[in-house]
Amino acid sequence: MLGGNVLMAFIMYLVFHYTHLLPQALKLPVFIVLYAVYILGYTAQTACTKSGQVCLTNDPKQRPLFGLIDGVLTTLLMARFNIYLPTYLVPKYGNFTLELFNELVLTAIGLSFFLTLLAVIGIWKKDRKEFFGIGDKGVKTKFKDYWPIIKENRAIQMLVIAASTDKIGMNVSGNATVVLIIFALIVGNYGVSGQISAMTIWGSIFLKIPLILLFVFGVPTRIMQGFNFETVVFIICYILGYATMQVTNSTIIPMIADCADYETYRTGRFVPGMMGTVFSFVDKLISSFATSIVGLCVALAGFRDALPTVTDSLSTGLFWVGILLYFGIPMLGWIATLISMKFYPLNDKKMVEIQSGIARIKAEA
Template sequence: MFKKKPTASEVDGVQYRRAKLWQIICYACNGLVGMSVYSLIGMASYSASIGYGITTAAVGIILTCSRILDGITDPLLAFVYDRVNTKFGKLRILMVAGFLIEALALYGMFTGFSSKGLGLPVFALLYIVYIIGYTITNMTAQTIPAIMTNDPRQRPTIGVWTTAFNYLVPMAMSMIFNVVLLPKCGGTYNQAFLSAACNMTLLAAGIGTALVCLGVSAYDKPETFVGTKKSEPLKMSDIVEVLKHNKPLQCYIASNASDKLAQQVASQAIINTLFNGILIGNMGLATILTVISMVPSIFFAAFGAKYVGKHGSKNGIVTWTYVSMTITAALVLFFIFGDPTQIGVMGSPSMILYVVLTLLQNGSNMCITTSNTSYMADAIDFELDRSGRYIPAVISGTYSLVDKLITSFAAVIATGAVALLGYTTTMPQPTDPCTSAIFWMTLSLKFGLPLIGWVITLVAMRECPLTKEEMVNVQKRIAEKKAAAQSEFYKEQLQ
C-alpha cells in the first residue's frame, strides 16, 4: 500500500488553516476584475486623445500624477479597512463598493462623457474617481490570501490560480479587443471601439466581483481579523513603523516595484502597438501568437507553486528571476539578428522560434508571480509575529504606496518615449512604418527595462531573512502567542 504523504502541519508541527479549492478559485476570479480593468485602462491615453482632445505629453503627465495619487490613497484605505465592520462582513462590502465606484468612473471616461468636447478637467476628474474605486477593490483583494490559508504548501496554490487568471484574462481581453472589436470598428482606435471595450470590461469585472464575494464569505467575519495583542485604533505612525522595521516588506517593495514598472511600461497600449503592429507588422496575428505562447505556459505556474512549497517564497523569486533574465536575453538577440516581420508570416521558422521563446519567458514570469503571491502573505504573517498586530491592509497599503509612486512613471515613460519618436500630437497606429529609432526604442522598453528590474530584484532579495525554515518558526511563534492571548482573555473573563 502507498504510504500517505504527511501534511505540512505534521511535518512542521504547526496547525495550519486551509481553504477549500472552490474558495481559492472564486478568489482568483478577482483577475476578472483587476486584469480586465487593467486591459482597459491601458488605453486611457487613447481615450484622452480621441475622446477629450488631450495632447500626448499632457496625457503622460495626467496619468503619472494620477498614479501618484493612487499610491497615496492606498495606505489611507488601511484606516477604512480597519474600521469597516458590518453584519455583511468587511471584505465583501469593500469589494462591491470599490467595483461600483470604478465602474461608474470608467463608463464615464470611455463612453458617457467621451467625445462630448469636455476636455482635460472632466477626464482628470473621472480618472481620480476611478483610482479611488480601484484602490478599494485592489487593496481589499490583496489582503485575502493571508486570511484564507497560512499553509506553506497551499499558499503557492493560490498563487497558481491567481497567476492563471491574471494572465488568461488580459489575454482574452486582448483577443476580444484586437481581433474581434478593432476590425469591427474600422481597424483603428476610435470612439466606437473604446465604448465597446469599456462595456465588455465592466461585464467581466462585475462577474468577477460576485465570485470573489462568494469565495471569501466563510472568512469574512470579525474573529478573522484578531491579532495576538489587544487591538488599538490604527494610526499613521503604524504605517511608518511597518515600513521602517519590516525587512521582508522592504525587500519585496524594491523587488516587485522595479519589476512592475517594467511590466506596466511594456503593457501600455501604445507600446504594444509599436511592438505587435509596427515591429512585427501584423497586430492581429501577433496578438494570437501571444495567446498561443501564453496558454501552455500557465502550467509552469503549477510547477512553480510546487517549487515554492518545497523551497520557500524567497528562493522561488530568486531562482525564476535568473531563468527569466536568460530567456529575455535570448529574445533580444533574436530580434537584433533576425527579421521581426517574419514573425508575422504564418508557419515561418521565425514565428515558431518566437512562440517557443515567448512561451518559456511567460512560464518563468508566471513562476515569479506565484512566488510573489506567497511572499506577500508571508510578509503579513511576519508582521503579526513581529508586532502582534494583524494588519494586512497596512502591509499591502504600505507596499502599494511605494510601488505606485515608482510605477507612476510607467505612463510618462511610455508616452515620453513615443513623443521622442515624433508622436507629439497623435498616437502610433499599426499601419505606421518601422524605422530604426522605433526598433531600438521598442526593444529597450519591451525587454531592456525588465532586465534592469530583475537585477534590482536579485540585489534586494540578498537582504531578505524570510527563508522557508524561518517561516516555519514564524508560524510556530504566532500559534504560541495566540494561544497565550486566548488564555489571558479567559482569565480576564473569570475574574
C-alpha cells in the same frame, strides 16, 4: 471590494463616454480628477483583496498553492482578453477608435464585476474575527503607525521594490502602444499578438536577449508566417519568458500575506489592511511612471502630438523605442527584483517558525 469595483466601473464609464465631449480647456483637469477618484476605488478593492488573503489561510504549504492557482487562472483570463483586442475588436472597428474603446470598457466592467462577486463569495466564510491574526477584533491604527512598518519590516520593503519594478516592466511592455509598435509596425501583423498570447498560457533575462538579437539581425516580418527560424525562436523564447514573468506576478499576493504575518510575529500587531495599503500605495506610485515612460519615449521617436497607430510607417527611432520598451525595461525590472529578493528575510522554514509563533501568541491571548 465591491464598493471599490463599482466606483472604478462608474469612473471608467464616465471617462470613456463623456470626457471627450467637454470643452478643450476642461478635458485634462476633469480627467485628472476622475482618474484620482478611480485610484481611490482601485485602492479600496486591491487593499482589501490583499489583506483578505491573510484570513483565507496561514498554512505555509497552502499559500504557495494559492499563488499557483491564482497565476494559472489569471494567465488564462488575460490571454483570452489579449486575443479579444487584436483579433476581434481591431478588425471589427479598423483601428483604435472611440467605438472600440467603448465596447472594450463595457466588456471590462462586466467581467470585473463578475470576478469581484466571485471574490466576495470566496472570502465570505473566512471574514470573521476568529480568523484575524491572533483571534482578536483587530488593532486600531493611526496614520503615524505606517512609518514603523515601512522602516522596520524588511520583508515588505523588499517585496515592494521587487513587485513595483516588475510591474513597471510589465506595464511598459504590455502597454497598448508598445504592443502595437512591436506587432503592427515591426512584425507587420497586429493580429499576431493575439495568436502569441494564446500560446503563452504556460523567462528570464537570458530569454529576452535572443529576442532582441532576433529583432535586430533577423527578419521580424517572418514571425508567424509559416514554419521558419524567426517563428520558432520567437515562440520558444516568448513563451518561456512570459511564463517566468507570470510566476513572479502570481507570488505577490501570498507574499503580502506572509509579510502581514511577519509583522504579527515581530510586533504582535495584526495589521493586514495596513500592509495591503502600504504595498498598494508604493506599488501604484512607482508603477504609475510606466505610462509616462512610454509617452516620453514615443515622443522622442517623433510622435509628440499623437500615439502611433496601425496605419503609421515604421521609423528607425520607433523601432528602437519598441525594442527598449518591450524588452529592455522588463529586463531592468527583473534585475532589481533579483537584487531585492537577495535581502528578503522570509523563506519556507522562517514561515513555519512564524506560524508557530503566532499560534503561541494566540493561545496565550
